[in-house]
Amino acid sequence: MSCKVRLMEDGSLDEEPLTLKEIAYQKLCNNLDIISSCRPDNNRLLNAGIVLPNEICDGFLENYQRFNRPLDDNVIKLFEDTQRTSLKIVNLRNSTLSSIGLETLMRHKLFALSMWYCDMITVNSHHLLAHYGDSLRSLELGISSHLLQNAEPNEKEPVDFQLTCPHLRRLVLNGVVMHHRLQFAHLHDLGHLDLTSCVLANFSLEALVMLPNLHTLILFNVWPIANQLHAICCLRRLCTLDISISSSGNGHGTYDLPDQTLEMLMDNLRHLTHLDISGTNLAGNGVATKESTNANANTKMEQQHFALTDIPGLASRTQRPLQFLGLYHTAHWACKRHDIPALEVAGDTNEQQILTAARYYHDRPVLLTRVLNDLYHLFRFENCRDIHTALDAVLSAMDRHLKFKHMQISGSATLFYIVKGRERSKFGTLLRNHIIRTLLNGMEMHLTDDTMLRNGYLTLTQFHMPADVLFEYERLIKILLHGVSKTEQEGFVQRIAIYLLNTLACQVDGRQKLFLGEMGVVSNMLTLIKDRLTRSVFDDVMEVAWSTMWNVTDETAINCKRFLIGRGMEYFLKCLHTFPDRDELLRNMMGLLGNVAEVKWLRPQLMTQEFIEVFARLLDSLSDGIEVSYNAAGVLAHIASDGADAWTIKSPSREHVLDRMVAAIQRWNIKSERNINYRSFEPILSLVRCYETPQCQHWAVWALANLTQVYPEKYCQLVEQENGIQILNELIEHESPYSEIKRIARLVIEQCDSGSGSERMVEG
Numbered sequence: 001m002s003c004k005v006r007l008m009e010d011g012s013l014d015e016e017p018l019t020l021k022e023i024a025y026q027k028l029c030n031n032l033d034i035i036s037s038c039r040p041d042n043n044r045l046l047n048a049g050i051v052l053p054n055e056i057c058d059g060f061l062e063n064y065q066r067f068n069r070p071l072d073d074n075v076i077k078l079f080e081d082t083q084r085t086s087l088k089i090v091n092l093r094n095s096t097l098s099s100i101g102l103e104t105l106m107r108h109k110l111f112a113l114s115m116w117y118c119d120m121i122t123v124n125s126h127h128l129l130a131h132y133g134d135s136l137r138s139l140e141l142g143i144s145s146h147l148l149q150n151a152e153p154n155e156k157e158p159v160d161f162q163l164t165c166p167h168l169r170r171l172v173l174n175g176v177v178m179h180h181r182l183q184f185a186h187l188h189d190l191g192h193l194d195l196t197s198c199v200l201a202n203f204s205l206e207a208l209v210m211l212p213n214l215h216t217l218i219l220f221n222v223w224p225i226a227n228q229l230h231a232i233c234c235l236r237r238l239c240t241l242d243i244s245i246s247s248s249g250n251g252h253g254t255y256d257l258p259d260q261t262l263e264m265l266m267d268n269l270r271h272l273t274h275l276d277i278s279g280t281n282l283a284g285n286g287v288a289t290k291e292s293t294n295a296n297a298n299t300k301m302e303q304q305h306f307a308l309t310d311i312p313g314l315a316s317r318t319q320r321p322l323q324f325l326g327l328y329h330t331a332h333w334a335c336k337r338h339d340i341p342a343l344e345v346a347g348d349t350n351e352q353q354i355l356t357a358a359r360y361y362h363d364r365p366v367l368l369t370r371v372l373n374d375l376y377h378l379f380r381f382e383n384c385r386d387i388h389t390a391l392d393a394v395l396s397a398m399d400r401h402l403k404f405k406h407m408q409i410s411g412s413a414t415l416f417y418i419v420k421g422r423e424r425s426k427f428g429t430l431l432r433n434h435i436i437r438t439l440l441n442g443m444e445m446h447l448t449d450d451t452m453l454r455n456g457y458l459t460l461t462q463f464h465m466p467a468d469v470l471f472e473y474e475r476l477i478k479i480l481l482h483g484v485s486k487t488e489q490e491g492f493v494q495r496i497a498i499y500l501l502n503t504l505a506c507q508v509d510g511r512q513k514l515f516l517g518e519m520g521v522v523s524n525m526l527t528l529i530k531d532r533l534t535r536s537v538f539d540d541v542m543e544v545a546w547s548t549m550w551n552v553t554d555e556t557a558i559n560c561k562r563f564l565i566g567r568g569m570e571y572f573l574k575c576l577h578t579f580p581d582r583d584e585l586l587r588n589m590m591g592l593l594g595n596v597a598e599v600k601w602l603r604p605q606l607m608t609q610e611f612i613e614v615f616a617r618l619l620d621s622l623s624d625g626i627e628v629s630y631n632a633a634g635v636l637a638h639i640a641s642d643g644a645d646a647w648t649i650k651s652p653s654r655e656h657v658l659d660r661m662v663a664a665i666q667r668w669n670i671k672s673e674r675n676i677n678y679r680s681f682e683p684i685l686s687l688v689r690c691y692e693t694p695q696c697q698h699w700a701v702w703a704l705a706n707l708t709q710v711y712p713e714k715y716c717q718l719v720e721q722e723n724g725i726q727i728l729n730e731l732i733e734h735e736s737p738y739s740e741i742k743r744i745a746r747l748v749i750e751q752c753d754s755g756s757g758s759e760r761m762v763e764g
Helices: 020-030 054-066 073-079 099-106 127-135 226-233 258-268 297-306 312-317 331-336 351-360 365-381 387-400 405-420 422-426 429-445 450-460 467-486 492-506 510-518 521-534 540-552 557-565 568-578 583-597 600-606 609-618 627-640 654-667 682-688 694-710 712-721 724-733 739-763
Strands: 005-007 013-015 036-038 044-046 089-093 112-116 138-141 170-173 192-194 216-218 240-242 274-276 322-326 342-346
Touching (some): 005 387, 013 387, 020 054, 073 099, 099 127, 226 258, 312 322, 322 351, 342 351, 351 387, 365 387, 387 405, 387 429, 405 422, 405 429, 405 450, 429 450, 429 467, 450 467, 450 492, 467 492, 467 510, 492 521, 510 521, 510 540, 510 557, 521 540, 540 583, 557 568, 568 583, 583 609, 600 627, 609 627, 609 654, 627 682, 654 694, 682 724, 694 712, 694 739, 712 739, 724 739
Parallel strands (some): 089 112, 112 138, 138 170, 170 192, 216 240, 240 274, 274 322
Antiparallel strands (some): 005 013, 036 044
């Protein structure tokens, strides 16, 4: 497991940029039509005349999965023609491949096959090994790859199979029930055997004695093993032995004579360089045993050397320490001892031991989840110096074990404290993208788990929104909408999801606002509001729901229409009546209605006596400074700009409402600070041209004057960019507007001239 996160020369933490070849693969994975066409049954057919050599085929499968695309039978059809494509090394993870697709792959006479979390592969496909296994040098059947086991977790009946892969050098089986007829003697080349979580039943490890090249034996979570130790001692060429277990809480891993048992292994396996006894009591209690009084002089001299360790069974290795020793969660806290005869130790005593455990246990999700919990406590309560290695360990664990929920929960909790820390500012773009993508993958896979969503949402709040997440904007929106709509009423997950959703809606362009509407943001917000009106509950979710709709309707007419169709005006009136003293709520609702009123073809739906009376009454509101009064005037100005004929109600009269609007404008302080953000002045400038109704012009020029006076650095430039100066000059020269309108228009022009002059001086 190579480290991808690196400490760069400039002190930042980042990942190496994609190579040119990787960029080409990414382009190909995103555009399969370059080399193929899609048939009506959705299967891919390689285009005529295209021949893909082995290097490209192997690399394509690897990178297709790397860029977060699960492999299925449709894509595998690309490799149906073994004359035009060639596969040798295939690693499948989280694939929806079926037995049909697997056979397509194996017809290529593979050199290596690895499958993890391939749930669609069943034991009914185990005959494929007999047909196509002759070429295999490496076979790895990880978790949820049921080629040689029954899929039911409680099914312990062995599958009657033989390993008809005579040239295997490496074999990894996980959770397979080993039957006593299983033969290994013909696997003369086998050097690496991993039987993690396998059930030995009546199978004896003596079958391995005939393997002349066996150097690595992994028996993690294989128990009981005590009756097999003598067979293990006969494997004299072993360099790596793992007899660890994930937990000793049920008595597994407890040996009657731990010191003597470990000593026996050391005496017989003299070539061992890597030993893992995690979860067992084989390290003893740390008390050296007394030496025999009958020992001869040489033995006594050796024993003096042997006593230089706190692990009695490893006394013979004090002068020749192991390269690696696994002591994670051993009895009597063996990893905390001082004199351990190993160069590397996996344990939970300190940062180095924890990171070593993460590196060695990368394909043991239950154990690795505990390691990530140790990292979590390290980051939360202590200090971690090797940030880049820790971060790489967490990302790698979450990426490799996407379907393992507890891994995703633990990893996301650890990521929160890593991202929250002081090193966050040093994260490069590629690393940030990897963290965000990994979080979204986990949240998407475990959408129904509130803890996973909570961890993910909280971690995402530590990033800059929306800039850091734009590359995954659409996927994030879908996940947030699930959090908003599917969780318990008034829950924390719902609150943090709607907060993030509003943040994203606030600062994105029109295309993304359209997507928000298409995904049902408006209808979701209205559902939340309806629920709280039904229960007469005002909370931050209610407030932010209106704010979110205010943001998604900004210059997006179709979302304004969705608001009206969804009975938005009915909920507006009910909120106004039920929660009359909530200033923030009133501001958000009126800001939203200001957006609706900007859409000419929707304005007739606002032309009712009830609505107009409410808007006119709000002209006198002192809620939230001038915001509510300002927005009410804006709504009425747009409605009135359609002319007298469009005013289809008798009461209140158009003239009466316009008089009240002007009176309100004259009360406002031109220097009032605002809680509003304009990305364009087009709707306001359209009112500046409304010569038939000068009162509308009055509101428009006042808005421009206020914004350019209070925020000149932002809004003076916007006025100039949208041809506002020319439009205002035309207004001043026109005979219709009354003098107060022209006076305010001159204020805008003077302010913009002053701002532009300052900029010219700086440039000069």
